[in-house]
Amino acid sequence: MEIERILEKYKHLMLVIINQVGVTDWFLREDLLQEQRMHLVQLYRKGVFQKKFENIDDYIFICLKRRVINVLIQEKRSRYTSLNKKMLDSEFEYIDFLIEPINADNYQTILENIITYITSHLSVEEQALINLYFFKNKTLEEIGKSNNVSRETIRRSIKKIINEIRRWYR
Known part of the structure; x- marks a missing residue:
């Protein structure tokens, strides 16, 4: 097939x-090679190789x-340290360091405190949004x-409420 010939022809160029660009990580190199192969296939499907370019x-x-x-x-933007990775010179993992285990009693108390805060500090409209989204599993x-507003308005309102609850809980 012609695409295989094209992939072989441009393998050295890839x-x-x-x-x-100075990539030394083997896994990233393989990912980049695969991305380039896929891009060549896309160019082939668009008909780029059938056109007469002077300097193709x-x-x-x-x-x-x-x-x-x-x-x-993209890779740099999404790079993060895995929470399961061992910390340097330590037997603990990041996840162990960042959060303490929550037992069932503690979890129940936290949930009760949050519900008390919601019922005593939020407006009726805000309580209704929380109820619909988290307890009735309605989409944005x-x-x-049902409220004659955009999905984005609802998303912002719920985010604002959640941030308010987070600030209170800290």
């Missing part, structure tokens, strides 16, 4: 691009390099339609 290799180089850079930007769209 490796050159990855080396240019230069065009492909730029497309693949942009794809790698975009993936690296369903709540918005």
Whole structure:
């Protein structure tokens, strides 16, 4: 098939691009190679290789390099430390360090305190939103339609209420 020939033809170019951006992590290199292969397939399906370009290799180089850079930007934004990763020079995991175990009695007390706060400090409308969203499992769209407002308005209102409860609980 022609796509396999194209993938083989540009394999060296893909490796050159990855080396240019300085990726040394093996897993990330493999991810980037796969992303580039998928991008070549997309370009093939769009008919780029059937068109008569004067410098198609230069065009492909730029497309693949942009794809790698975009993936690296995305990867950097979403990079986080796993909570299950061992802390340096420690036998504990991050998750153990960050949260203390909650027993059932403590959980029940916390929940009762939050419900008391909701009923005593929130307006009737805010209580209704919390009830519909968390206890009646209504979607934001369903709540918005019943109140003649947008889904986004409901989302912001619920987020504001949750932040208020969080501030109170701390």
